[in-house]
Amino acid sequence: MAELLVILGWIGLYAPMALGAVGSIIGCSIAGQAAIGAMLDTETGHGRYIGVSAMASSQVIFGIVVMFTLNRPVNIDNAAGLFSVGVLSGLALMFSGVYQGQCCAAAIHASKAKPEIFGLSIVPAAIVEGFAVFAFIFALVISGGIPKV
């Protein structure tokens, strides 16, 4: 049981980084495809399409920060806390990355047809980013209560 707990603790330690990376990979690839498609159909505004397509990369950065904040020697006392905070914050970051990528793809597609709505069209992606920031900040806050030794 003790060994299993320690394994879970290590999973929790790396989960925010790994799951955040998965979210960013999927999100950026969806939005990136939309950006490349839009470039085939338009003559200008390519830079902003690529810029929007990279929005979902923040999740992996949040994940790295949470991982370093959680980083400590894993033992029976802190393993459950590390697992819970790490996995749950990682899942939140992963889903936010995937769905932010979808929002960015929709924004690129819409602003291609109607460039004047570009600013407004990225608002849903920014809102999703806001939820990722919530998950990130409160993972940092709550990790303060996990025993270090």
Added chain:
Amino acid sequence: MQGFKYTLLLSSLPVQPAELFSSRLPVISRIQLDKRLALLDDDDAADLARIESLLHWSKMQEWDDAAIISAGERELALIRSDFLRDVVSWRLELRTLLTALRRRHAGENITVADPFYGFGSHLQFIRRYWQKPDFGLGNTLPWLKQAQQFISEDHALALDKLMLELNWKQYERLSVGHYFDFPAVVLYVLRWYLINRWVSYDKERALLRFNELISAGMADVSLEFEGKP
């Protein structure tokens, strides 16, 4: 991730107009569209080809009714998605009803015992209520009465516009929730056909084509007085 399978393909296609009849030119040429459709995977490309062969006259074989229906039903069953099968069936049903209206206008009389080839669930109604203007389907298909009126008054253009509009609105309804997936690609292509058809309506070109057909048809006809002194 199936919902975003064709993000690149669909983002590379120009946006189609909200109103069909405001179109003056297709937003993309068929050559360019085919280049983009090369991004479809093999199974999806086969499904799209199947759908196009079922719905577009230029890709159909000249068989009799029974052969067309049985080949059509076979092809329809091969389409993998229920959603897309329904899209095609709806259009084929609409054509079946239009055919019935036209045949009745041409003076044909069909009874319950006669065969009537077509697609969909309305064949019984068509045979049973042949003499009713809307085949007893006016409440469920309100456009039938209008179509019947246009046919009886020989308003071919108005009838064609009604059909194009019905199809356009149906595809518009069905595209809700499909933005970057395979059904979105199919609906884009089907709407491209509608736009292409609408923008090809040109009185002068039609007259020119009519004259060409007449000349081709008359080429081998020699009038009786020709060659006589």
